[in-house]
Amino acid sequence: MATNKRLIEIMDTTLRDGEQTSSVSFSASEKLSLAQLLLEELKVDRIEVASARVSEGEFKAVKNIIDWAKTKGYEKRIEVLTFVDSGLSLDWMSQTGARVQNLLTKGSLNHLTHQLKKTPKEHFSDIAFTIQQAQDRGIETNVYLEDWSNGMRNEPSYVFQYLDFIVTQPIKRVLLPDTLGILTHTETFTYLSEIVHKYPTIHFDFHGHNDYDLSVANVMEAVKAGVKGLHLTVNGMGERAGNAPLASVVAVINDFLPEYRVNVSETSLYKVSKLVSTFTGFGIPANKPIVGENVFTQTAGIHADGDSKNNLYFNDLLPERFGRKRKYALGKTSGKANIFKNLQELGLTLNPDELKRVTNRIIELGDKKEKVTKEDLPFIISDVLDSGKYVNKVKIESYVLTHAKGLQPTATVSLSMKDQKFEAHASGDGQFDAFMSALKIIYKKQEQSLAVLTDYAVRIPPGSTSDALCETIISWEYQGKEFTSRGLDSDQTVSAIKATEKMLNII
Numbered sequence: 001m002a003t004n005k006r007l008i009e010i011m012d013t014t015l016r017d018g019e020q021t022s023s024v025s026f027s028a029s030e031k032l033s034l035a036q037l038l039l040e041e042l043k044v045d046r047i048e049v050a051s052a053r054v055s056e057g058e059f060k061a062v063k064n065i066i067d068w069a070k071t072k073g074y075e076k077r078i079e080v081l082t083f084v085d086s087g088l089s090l091d092w093m094s095q096t097g098a099r100v101q102n103l104l105t106k107g108s109l110n111h112l113t114h115q116l117k118k119t120p121k122e123h124f125s126d127i128a129f130t131i132q133q134a135q136d137r138g139i140e141t142n143v144y145l146e147d148w149s150n151g152m153r154n155e156p157s158y159v160f161q162y163l164d165f166i167v168t169q170p171i172k173r174v175l176l177p178d179t180l181g182i183l184t185h186t187e188t189f190t191y192l193s194e195i196v197h198k199y200p201t202i203h204f205d206f207h208g209h210n211d212y213d214l215s216v217a218n219v220m221e222a223v224k225a226g227v228k229g230l231h232l233t234v235n236g237m238g239e240r241a242g243n244a245p246l247a248s249v250v251a252v253i254n255d256f257l258p259e260y261r262v263n264v265s266e267t268s269l270y271k272v273s274k275l276v277s278t279f280t281g282f283g284i285p286a287n288k289p290i291v292g293e294n295v296f297t298q299t300a301g302i303h304a305d306g307d308s309k310n311n312l313y314f315n316d317l318l319p320e321r322f323g324r325k326r327k328y329a330l331g332k333t334s335g336k337a338n339i340f341k342n343l344q345e346l347g348l349t350l351n352p353d354e355l356k357r358v359t360n361r362i363i364e365l366g367d368k369k370e371k372v373t374k375e376d377l378p379f380i381i382s383d384v385l386d387s388g389k390y391v392n393k394v395k396i397e398s399y400v401l402t403h404a405k406g407l408q409p410t411a412t413v414s415l416s417m418k419d420q421k422f423e424a425h426a427s428g429d430g431q432f433d434a435f436m437s438a439l440k441i442i443y444k445k446q447e448q449s450l451a452v453l454t455d456y457a458v459r460i461p462p463g464s465t466s467d468a469l470c471e472t473i474i475s476w477e478y479q480g481k482e483f484t485s486r487g488l489d490s491d492q493t494v495s496a497i498k499a500t501e502k503m504l505n506i507i
Contacts (some may be wrong), residue, residue, distance in 0.1 A: 005258070005259055005260055005261040006228060006259060006260050006261070006262055007251065007260075007262070007263070008223055008227075008228065008229065008260050008262050009044075009045045009046065009228060009229035009230070010045050010229070010230055010232060010246070010250075010263065010264055011040075011044070011045065011046040011047065011048060011079070011229055011230065011231045011232070011353075012038050012042075012044040012046070012047045012048070012231075012232055012233065012234065012246060013047070013048040013207075013231050013232070013233055013238075013243065014034065014038070014051055014074060014233040014234045014235075014237055014276060015031050015034060015035065015038075015047060015048065015049045015050065016048040016049055016051060017048065017082055017207075017231070017233060017237075017238050017239070017243055018233035018234065018235075018238050018240060018243065019060050019236035019237075020239040020241075021237045021238060021239065021242065021280070021282055023281075024157075024237065024280045024281075024282055026061070026279060026280070027057070028057055028060045028061040028064055029064075030279045031049060031050075031061040031064070031065060032061065032064045032065055032068060032276055033275075034272075034275070034276065034279070035047055035049060035065045035068070035069075035078070036068065037268075037272055037275065039069075039074055039077060040072075041265065041268045041272070042264055042265055042268045042269070042272050043263050043264055043265045044264055045077065045229075045263055045265070046077045046078075046079055046100075046229075047077065047078060047079065047305055048079045048080070048081060048102060048231070049061070049062055049065055049078055049079070049080060050062045050080055050081070050403045051080070051081040051082075052080055052082045052083065052086060052088075052089035052092045052093055052101075053083075053089055053092050056385055059092065059095070059096060062078075062080060062096040062098055063095075063096045063097065065078055066078060066096055066097040066098050066099075067097070067101060069099070075097075075098075075099045075100075076099055076100055076140065077308075078098060078099070078100065079098075079100045079101070079102050079142065079395050080093055080096075080098045080100070080102065080163045080506075081101075081102050081104060081144075082101040082102065082103050082104065082130075083103070083104055084103065084104070084105060084123075084126045084127060085128050085130075087130070088137060089101070089134045090130070090133050090134055091400075093137075093139060094137050094139070096226065098139075099138065099139055099140060100139065100140045100141075100142065100172075101134055101139055101140070101142070101375045102142045102143075102144055102175060103127070103130060103131070103134075103141055103142065103143045103144065104144045104146055105123070105143055105145060105146065105162075106123060106145070106146055106147070107144070107145025107146050107147050107148030107159060107177070107179075108146075108147040108148065108150045108151030108154065108155060108158065108159075108360075109151065109152075109154075109155040109158040109178070110147065110150060110151075110154065110155065111146060111147045112158075113352060120158060120161055120162070121214055124162070124165045127143070127165075127166075127169070128165075128169060130169060131169050131171065133341070135170060136372065140172050141169075141170070141171045141172060142171060142172050142173040142174070142175055142205075143171055143173075143174055143175065144175045144177060144207075145159070145162065145174065145175070145176055145177070146177060146179055147177075147179045147180070148177055148178070148179070149176075149177070149178040149179065149180070149182055149187075149191070150179070150180065150182060151185045152187075152191040153187070155435075159195075159443055160198070163195065163198075163199055163202075166202075167199060167201070167202060168243065172203065173202075173203040173204070173205055173228075173229065174176065174202050174203070174204050174205070174303045175204075175205045175207055175229075175231070176192070176195070176204055176205065176206055176207065176227075176500070177206075177207035177208075177209070177231075178207065178208050178209050178218065179207075179209065180209065180211065181208070181209030181210055181211025181212060181214075181215070181240070182211070182212075183208075183214070184212075184214060184218075184491065185214060185217040185218055185220070185221045186221075188206075188208075188218040188221040188222055188225070189221035189222075189224060189225050192204070192206065192221070192222050192225035192227055193225040193226065196225055196226035196227065197226075202277065203228045203229065204226075204227045204229070204230035205227060205228070205230065205231055206218075206219065206222035206227045206229070206231070207230075207231035207243075207422075208222070208230075208231070208243065208244040209238065209239075209240070209241065209242070209243055209244075210236060210238070210241045210242045210243060210244060210245075211241045212239055213241070215236070215242075215243065215244035215245070216244060216245070216248050216249055216276075218244070219232075219244050219249050219252070220252060220253075220256070222258065223253065223257055223260055224257070230244070231243065231244070231497075232244050232245065232246040232249050233245065233246060234246050234247075234272055234276040235247075235273055235276055235277060235282065235284055235288070235291065236248075236272055236288075236294075236379075237276070237282060245288075245289075245290075246264070246269070246287070246454060247269045247270075247273060247290035247291050247322070248290055249319075250262055250264045250266060250269065250291050251266070251289070251290055251317060254266070255316050255317075264374070266321050266322055267322060267323040268323065269290060269291065269322050269323075270290070270291050270322045270323050270324050271323060273290075273291040274291075289317075290317070290322055291322075294413070295317075296411070313458060332459050334495075347367055350426075352365060381425055390457055392505060393417065393452070393505055394415065394416070394417045394501065394504040394505050395415070395416045395417075395501070396413065396414075396415055396497060396500075396501045396504075397414040397415060397416050397421065398413075398414045399411060399412065399413045399414065399435065399438075399497065400412040401431040401434070401435065401493065402431075403430075403431055408427045408428070408429075408434075409427065409428055409429070409431045409433070409434045410425065410427045410428075410434050411425070411426060411427075411428070411431060411434035411435040411437070411438045412424070412425045412438065413425075413438040413439060413442070415434060415439070415442055417446075422442045422445070422446070423442075424438040424439070424441040424442045425438060425444075426438040426440075426441055432493055432496050432497070433492050435493075435497060435500070436450075436453070436500070439500070439504075449478075449507050450504075450507070451476035451478035451483075451503050451506075452476065452477045452478070453474060453475070453476060454475045454476060454477050454482070455475035456472070456474050456475075456496070457472070457473045457474075457476070458470055458471070458472050458473075458495070459471055459473070469489070469490060470488075470489070470491075470492050470495055471486060471487070471488050471495060472485075472486065472487045472488075472491070472492065472495040472496040472498075472499050473485075473486050473499070474487075474496065474500065474503065475505050478506075478507050483503075483506060485499045485500070485502035485503045485506065486499050486502070486503070487499030487500070487501075
């Protein structure tokens with residue numbers, strides 16, 4: 001049962017570490033909106049919202065978040081990165097009302113020696129003083145061991161010297177970051193297992209970076225090693241290659257680590273992901289697990305066919321878990337099965353011959369590298385079935401259209417009719433007008449008349465997110481009768497020419 005599973009705390013640091021993504025900066029109102037969403041809808045356990053003393057905007061953002069958190073009893077779930085700076089960060093925090101500091105300290109002898117130029121004893125004394133100052137202000141302390149992973153790899157004796165010191169201090173959690181993303185999964189497990197075993201009373205968090213694309217694997221090993229908390233970001237945002245991504249880690253724990261549980265609501269992951277992407281302009285790769293646009297889209301027709309036969313191509317990552325739906329892409333590899341799935345969703349039916357013709361048209365568009373969506377499908381069906389109504393006695397074999405600045409548009413048209421070929425060249429007010437003028441020359445020479453254009457409308461499929469198709473609908477009058485013809489193509493002028501070719505065959 002879920003109650004027997006060990007809870008892993010999730011601390012989301014999108015608003016602090018995620019904001020270190022190049023060119024990303026949240027406004028104060030955006031930070032408040034996301035803080036509310038992260039805690040109340042996504043249900044993460046804690047959030048790290050800012051670095052102390054960075055800017056006036058950060059001060060305002062933290063104060064707004066704290067003012068809201070107080071009305072909900074969430075003050076202890078809001079955390080701020082602070083520094084060993086003789087109390088300046090703590091003064092800043094106190095003015096915002098924040099109650100939890102994540103104190104940045106040195107987790108490797110290399111950083112301590114070359115950046116601070118202090119001895120371990122001096123650094124530990126400064127840390128103890130800062131923690132005491134926090135206590136005096138009623139502020140709870142967690143400590144970051146910056147560059148801890150390199151410390152364990154190169155100077156483990158310093159790390160254990162630090163931990164021997166820190167267990168004597170009134171701290172809540174020890175936060176262990178792989179600051180430069182250098183760990184392998186085996187190192188992560190080995191280092192953390194040793195530390196957790198040696199200090200069983202300390203609450204350890206693991207903070208993974210993704211420089212080698214190993215962050216999710218490292219997080220899995222950290223959980224197995226016994227850490228009690230994880231630091232994650234929405235969409236894997238963060239400095240350089242980013243941090244361990246929230247959505248992937250939640251899915252991995254839920255599916256592959258049965259002894260553990262998280263409080264995060266899976267169904268809200270996609271919504272929050274999209275909102276963060278909108279606020280930041282930080283695009284989500286289409287193939288990013290869980291939240292990417294393509295990850296629940298079947299493209300190959302054989303996969304769609306298998307989905308209809310005992311869900312042969314399903315895994316445990318069902319899109320409904322994340323508030324999403326499975327899609328079946330339309331393109332040159334999709335085949336009839338994908339098209340049939342989309343028709344079912346639209347409530348449309350086709351006979352086998354019609355389905356074959358529609359499939360061939362979609363393959364034709366795919367060969368042109370055109371993207372076709374479900375919303376385009378009714379238009380394609382209409383065009384294909386409409387084309388089947390006519391005997392193609394008149395065929396526009398080829399045409400050349402020109403449009404240059406300062407020159408009148410022209411068209412050269414080659415047309416076959418009654419086993420004969422005709423060609424004409426004309427100019428006009430636009431490319432299509434020039435095309436129609438060339439047709440009039442051909443028909444006049446044959447002592448035939450054309451239908452008169454009475455209305456012209458262009459539209460794209462409503463709701464379509466592609467640029468594959470536009471439909472041109474032309475109304476004509478011929479010998480006292482009115483009728484319409486339609487053309488479908490990715491190019492507006494070409495779709496009008498296709499509609500005109502249908503008119504020629506009707507008359």
